[in-house]
Amino acid sequence: MMKSATIDQGEVAFYSQLADQWWDEQGKFWPLHRLNRLRSEYLRTAICDHFGRTAGVTRPLEGLSILDIGCGGGILAESMAALGARVHGIDIVERNIRIARQHALQSELEIQYEYVDVEEVIERPHRYDVVLNMEVVEHVADLPLFVSLCTQLVARDGILFVATINRNLLSWLFAIVGAEYVLRWLPMGTHSWPRFVKPRELEALLAGNDMTVNALTGVRVNPFNRQFSLSSRHSVNYMLSAIHRHT
DSSP: OOOOTTOOHHHHHHHHHHGGGTTOTTSTTHHHHHHHHHHHHHHHHHHHHHHTOOTTSSSTTTTOEEEEETOTTSHHHHHHHHTTOEEEEEESOHHHHHHHHHHHHHHTOOOEEEEOOHHHHTTSSOOEEEEEEESOGGGOSOHHHHHHHHHHTEEEEEEEEEEEEOOSHHHIIIIIIIIIIISOOSOTTSOOGGGOOOHHHHHHHHHTTTEEEEEEEEEEEOTTTOOEEEESOOSSEEEEEEEETTO
16 A cells, blocks of 8 residues: 555545546546546647647647646546657556556557656656646645645646635535535545635645746536536636746
8 A cells, every 4th residue: 555645545445446437438437528628628728838839730749748646547648648748647546557557558548657656756857847736636635745746846847737626615515515415426525625725725835836826717517518618717626727936
């Protein structure tokens, strides 16, 4: 069993039980598959804007190195690899990594998947053009330490992305009561409301690690057609990007 200051073993056990369902688009992870279509396009545009690339070409991220922290079964990692990026996906659930590797082979995509935590990766010399933290920060045991480690993995002129859930009454009603208990879109126990992170809290943590938030957008879901879209409101789900201050 992997142990580190940022890992919550309860979260590891929870997602280990669900690991076999990652690529069932009609199963318990269907929201992630729907969300992935939106966030992949968001990332494609934002990364190209940051590095001065043309988003409309077939493989706009060719040659860029991407670290996908908490990659799960590889849903987002495969989308980034298909756009040309060199993707390193890491996860603390060993079953997730096995499933991600198997699916990448089936998809004929070259992706480096590794059962490892950020504490170990930070000890290595490599830094990444893009670091992804999508739906991860609300599950870690030590958020300040985790954010600090993640920021150190971003190359000097790189960019960090975080997707998470705000902490307020609306997020409790929609992300937990609605999504888990009423609509049953997510397995009960997927989220813990006290671990949700307000944008200003995340911005402060990033600023304490010499990073500046350069974009913030909300994400909303239509409960009738189950489609995700970007929003100017950050009350529930949101995504942000941050860069080193010297850039």
